[in-house]
Amino acid sequence: MAPRTASASRRRRTLNASPAIWRSVMCAFCASLIGIGLARFAYTPLLPAVIGAHWFEPSAAAYLGAANLAGYLAGALLGRAISSRLSLHVTLRLMMLVAMAAFFACAWPVGFLWFFVWRFAAGAAGGTLMVLAAPAVLPHVPPARRGLAGGVIFMGVGVGVVASGTVVPLLLREGLQQTWIGLGAICLLLTVIAWGGWPQDAPASQPASPHAHAPRQGRLRALYVEYALNAGGWVPHMIFLVDFVARGLHQGIAAGSEYWVLFGLGATFGPVLAGHLADRAGFGAALRLAFLIEAAAVSIPALGLGPAWLIASSVIVGAFVTGTVPLVLGRIGELLPHHPAQQKAAWSVATVCFALCQASAAYGFSFLFGWSGGNYALLFVLGTAAMIAALAIDLIAGVLSRRVPAEAV
Template sequence: MNSLKPTIASETTLRPASAGWGTLAGFCASLVGIGLARFAYTPLLPAIISAQWFDPSKAAYLGAANLAGYLAGAISGRSLAARTSTAFTLRAMMLLASLAFFACAWPVSFAWFFAWRFLSGTAGGALMVLAAPTVLAHVPASRRGLAGGVIFMGVGVGIAASGTLVPLLLEQGLRQTWLGLGLICLVLTAIAWRGWPTEHAPADTPAQHRRPAANGTLKALYVEYALNAAGWVPHMIFLVDFVARGMGQGLQVGARYWVLFGIGATVGPLLAGVLADRIGFGRALRVSFIIEAISVVVPALGLGSIWLMISSVVVGAFVTGTVPLVLGRLHEVLARHPAQQRSAWQTATVGFALFQAVAAYGLSFLFSYSGGNYSVLFIIGTSAMVLAFVIDVVAVRNANGQ
């Protein structure tokens, strides 16, 4: 295996990709692995049940399979890349996500479908851990906010597509929809194929910082990112139901708020990246915590439709926009320890996935236990955002006082 390493390294060094091409590859990866592989399943769920592929309870378990796979991919992504190369792993994971769509076009059995939904999530988790850090290591620091925003905009585009493209494809049939999504993913994989940067960026070459970065700010960042994952759950899971049943406005009106959520998710990373390039990732992150806290609590206050629309757009924007902010902040915190940046991002992603899953199940239980009290869910989400802000402020003050 060792004899292969110089060959792989030399090939990638001889064909360095531009930062712009790498950013496009990262965008395609987030669109395929997260935007489509995860979020396209939501509008497909009623069609799967209506076509009697699976009953409602089994179909819900199939949705959970993707989340479980995502966690597995986030944990194993770097190990997979270490055995071959990062570029090889990124290409393989995009192909795997594409293949999963084709495989799901035939409901052979519950186990078959579960396995492919799990593998689809695994691909998404690995792509989240590997794609952005690989690209951003080659982007000048002054442009990392914008580049990160473009990369993670792919997630928002996928959310928006889940509410627009999928219904159009479903007019041709359920099986044709799965095949169509698989074809789109293959095209995106082909676009990204030669766009991945060299295996090692110049910034990663110094070897003098081999000790772990003893940094309380880094640990605080892990907690803040995980709390954000929990804080978004009320909107991500209960927003449509809150409008449809809680406000008595029906499913069609509730779906419109989800479209607004998707629009926010599409532009959020780009706007957050531009803000970070202007005022720095740390300040931008604290500003985002304040805005998120205000926006998440809006449904609990009963302020009316206009405010709820604003809340939907803003929270959607930060669901995707906070990701490049946290990754950029991580790069700032570990600026003198570049070799640790990828492993730190993996830790943050795993913590995010765990907290999101725990919050989803926990708030669902609380919702049932409270007799359908929506307000308490949004208040808990707001509390998580406020706590993230407080932790960040305290961590920065402690770091400045050292």
């Protein structure tokens, strides 16, 4: 009985993480909330106010949004190189400070170049935090809880979406300058909370199993393409959902904003639910199920099924916009179980592919929307096709991986 009791005790320890580890998870949550949830998404509801206050012309204000996206891509590309020079902890803290400083700096409309530099810096901080924060923490979490931990970390993105539709309008009642300062203050508070809770030591490395597979490069490349297609498939909801409800369905901006809040609520809880599913079913199976559900949800606006279905579509797509992120990160861990350095490199590549495809899809869908005379259904059909393609690639890659040696896959 003693060996069995000891074995049960070890299993219980693997299912639970220490308070210090969960504190580190909350630090990464704060980092994703600052770098992505606020530094990226808070500008969307601020855009009309910036134009209305005559700080910038509409075209210039749109370019400022593009500057943030370009900065995000730069941060995703250079984040690991920066951390190798400054150390991981210094880089994480520095980038949270940069995102915070960008909000304070934007409280004064000094000029277009000033704003462009700080919006670019905010995007770069977000891209760097996306690449570094979760991989800095998840190796310390017991494997049986990594899905849940990843979900909590990326829940910060969804909280930022909700804040963009709730907190920002409240702050705008006090004035545009006060709104930028208020967002900076929120980032300062989150930075203080996260400052000292990052893991201080490297996780114990797991000895390679004699039966361990070599890195599955083919499966990884397929995963990069799937994640990129997924990013493109979300674009119709992320850019056109509010406009579709307001103008396409003639329900007005207020109704469109309500659907955006529902989208944000889904984005808040999606990562935790997806992570919990992955802890039970595995990241690969959970990701395939996510692709299937997303394909159905993205298609709903094109089918004209009514308000209840559109509500479901908004919540489900919002949930997977953030929920797919921990699934892909966990899937990389499944494909490279004994290669932690390669896991971080693979996550950087996946993030870059995501950013590139989402930016390209945003411009491409915008062009198609104008070319088609405002055909919303076309956009949602194409988004659905991207999701189906992602699922098909994953299934085909799985079949091929069973037919050829691991080294070739």
